[in-house]
Amino acid sequence: EPEVTQTPSHQVTQMGQEVILHCVPISNHLYFYWYRQILGQKVEFLVSFYNNEISEKSEIFDDQFSVERPDGSNFTLKIRSTKLEDSAMYFCASTGDQGYNSPLHFGNGTRLTVT
Amino acid sequence: SQQGEEDPQALSIQEGENATMNCSYKTSINNLQWYRQNSGRGLVHLILIRSNEREKHSGRLRVTLDTSKKSSSLLITASRAADTASYFCAFRGDYKLSFGAGTTVTVRA
Numbered sequence: 001e002p003e004v005t006q007t008p009s010h011q012v013t014q015m016g017q018e019v020i021l022h023c024v025p026i027s028n029h030l031y032f033y034w035y036r037q038i039l040g041q042k043v044e045f046l047v048s049f050y051n052n053e054i055s056e057k058s059e060i061f062d063d064q065f066s067v068e069r070p071d072g073s074n075f076t077l078k079i080r081s082t083k084l085e086d087s088a089m090y091f092c093a094s095t096g097d098q099g100y101n102s103p104l105h106f107g108n109g110t111r112l113t114v115t
Numbered sequence: 116s117q118q119g120e121e122d123p124q125a126l127s128i129q130e131g132e133n134a135t136m137n138c139s140y141k142t143s144i145n146n147l148q149w150y151r152q153n154s155g156r157g158l159v160h161l162i163l164i165r166s167n168e169r170e171k172h173s174g175r176l177r178v179t180l181d182t183s184k185k186s187s188s189l190l191i192t193a194s195r196a197a198d199t200a201s202y203f204c205a206f207r208g209d210y211k212l213s214f215g216a217g218t219t220v221t222v223r224a
Contacts, residue, residue, distance in 0.1 A: 044214075056211050
């Protein structure tokens with residue numbers, strides 16, 4: 001069964017550094033998402049992406065965050081200047097249609113640790 | 116915020132028993148979904164119920180939806196040790212899927 005792949009599984013960075021988290025969504029999917037989960041807490045929506053543009057973003061997704069689909073397969077999340085509070089699990093997800101009645105397929109996440 | 120609440124926060128049951136968890140949300144929805152998360156892993160979709168449906172079954176899972184009360188429940192029957200995980204409800208309004216706080220279920224052998 002096709003799956004969403006995220007790399008790296010764990011990223012450690014120093015405060016103020018830029019990080020890029022990588023995702024390869026399921027190949028025929030059209031809608032892409034980033035979520036984050038601070039340890040033991042809620043799964044929080046960050047951004048949704050369709051047709052090469054952001055369709056919705058949350059208050060968390062400020063100017064420090066950006067997303068890109070640089071080619072036909074990758075979907076990246078960039079954090080320009082990391083803060084301690086950015087430490088979390090970041091999950092990429094995709095879905096094939098408009099998503100209203102289709103489930104999201106999640107990757108296994110990237111654990112980001114900011115020191 | 117469209118995020119919902121789940122209760123209980125944690126549930127410990129004996130293998131073979133049923134587990135029930137509830138979810139409430141605040142705004143109108145297109146559908147409500149339930150996901151499972153094993154420790155340190157991604158979320159796995161379990162079941163989706165549309166806003167015009169009241170009950171849905173999938174194997175040992177039974178989901179109900181009451182849009183008048185803005186609430187849903189997930190029942191896992193005849194639980195197994197492998198059902199130990201966190202369970203999240205998620206509801207779709209427009210583009211995004213918003214998650215509840217989750218219920219951590221521990222099934223004791």
